[in-house]
Amino acid sequence: MYSYENPEDRxxxxxxxxxxxxxxxELLSAHCATHQLGLHYSADDLARxxxxxxxxxxxxxxxxxxxxxxxxxKHIPEPAATHCPVPTEExxxxxxxxxxxxxxxxxxxxxxxxxxxxxxxxxxxSPYFPEPLLKCxxxxxxxxxxxxxxxxxxxxxxxxxxxxxxxxxxESLTFIDLVVFNERLTERALFHSLVHSVQIQAVGLxxxxxxxxxxxxxxxxxxTVRLEVHAFSLASRFARPVPERFSVEDxxxxxxxxxxx
Ligand SMILES: [Zn+2]
Numbered sequence: 001m002y003s004y005e006n007p008e009d010r011x012x013x014x015x016x017x018x019x020x021x022x023x024x025x026e027l028l029s030a031h032c033a034t035h036q037l038g039l040h041y042s043a044d045d046l047a048r049x050x051x052x053x054x055x056x057x058x059x060x061x062x063x064x065x066x067x068x069x070x071x072x073x074k075h076i077p078e079p080a081a082t083h084c085p086v087p088t089e090e091x092x093x094x095x096x097x098x099x100x101x102x103x104x105x106x107x108x109x110x111x112x113x114x115x116x117x118x119x120x121x122x123x124x125x126s127p128y129f130p131e132p133l134l135k136c137x138x139x140x141x142x143x144x145x146x147x148x149x150x151x152x153x154x155x156x157x158x159x160x161x162x163x164x165x166x167x168x169x170x171e172s173l174t175f176i177d178l179v180v181f182n183e184r185l186t187e188r189a190l191f192h193s194l195v196h197s198v199q200i201q202a203v204g205l206x207x208x209x210x211x212x213x214x215x216x217x218x219x220x221x222x223x224t225v226r227l228e229v230h231a232f233s234l235a236s237r238f239a240r241p242v243p244e245r246f247s248v249e250d251x252x253x254x255x256x257x258x259x260x261x
Contacts, residue, residue: 002016017169021169024223025171025232027065028223028232029232029233029235029236029239030236033233033236033237035233036233085159085160086160087159087160087161087217091159091160092213092214092217094159095156095159095161095213096206096209096210096213097209098150098152098156099209099212099213100205100206100208100209102150102152103174103175103176103200103205103209104175104176104205106147106173106175106178106180107175107176107177107178110138110140110175110178110180111138111178113140114138114139114140114178115138115139115140116135116137116138116139117134117135117137117139121134121187121190122134122135124187125190125191125194127245128191128194128234128238128245128246128247128248129194129198129248129249130249133177133194133197133198133201134194136177137177137178137179137194137197138177138178138179139178139179139181139185139190140178140179140180140181141180141181141183141184141185142180142181142182142183143183143184144182144183145182146168146169146182147167147168147173147180147182148167148168149166149167149168150167153167161216161217161220162220163220163221163222164216164222165222168182169182170182171183171186171189172185172186172189172190172192172193173193174193174194174196174197174200176197176200176205177197177200179193179194179197187238187239188235188238188239189235191234191235191238191239192231192232192234192235193231194248195230195231195234195235195248195252196208196227196231198248198249198252199227199230199231199252199256199261202249202252202253202256203256203261208227211225211226211227211261212225212227215227215228215261226255226260226261227261230251230252230255230260230261234246234248234251
């Protein structure tokens with residue numbers, strides 16, 4: 001068994017957590033895709049008209065995953081009891097302001113070391129995003145230097161915003177129209193971040209920050225914030241072996257108009 005006391009083990013634990021996170025992202029994409037299926041088609045139609053081999057293999061994969069993670073869940077140590085105070089409207093407004101200034105400051109901070117998308121990247125993403133937006137996007141690759149945890153995070157935690165996302169260990173961060181990669185750029189993470197840029201453009205930075213904060217408070221989980229769910233689900237459609245073509249802007253405007261964020 002690994003031990004935090006052993007420096008070699010600490011490296012392996014970091015590696016293990018990065019693989020765990022990768023698997024979690026893949027699971028979330030699968031969860032989103034399945035959720036969409038359930039929204040579009042009835043269980044009866046899926047069972048009757050879906051290809052049997054695909055249905056069986058999907059069901060087997062889902063059961064195997066369930067078995068694996070349920071057996072792990074039994075062994076997760078109980079956290080020390082924490083109480084989750086409900087933030088007041090004033091505190092929510094404060095958090096919205098923290099988040100929007102964090103996004104503005106991050107953009108300013110990483111702008112000097114950023115570069116534009118290559119013409120090949122613009123070609124890859126132009127079926128999905130408006131070209132003027134792609135031409136404005138800036139990219140900063142930190143190659144492991146990592147975005148530091150913003151100062152307000154400790155205060156936010158004290159106010160009851162527990163389980164906040166761990167910015168230094170996220171694959172990519174979207175500072176308005178500038179995307180920072182803590183490690184190296186991947187197309188799927190870039191797609192996810194570009195969706196956030198479109199969302200910010202569509203609803204405005206302050207509203208985006210408010211939707212994010214309120215969405216987070218509903219379940220206190222980063223991955224269930226609707227702005228995130230949408231970005232994950234669109235990025236998974238992009239990453240399919242035979243990718244679909246669709247306009248992210250149309251999708252985002254539709255979700256915004258239907259108040260799905
Ligand atoms: Zn995101």
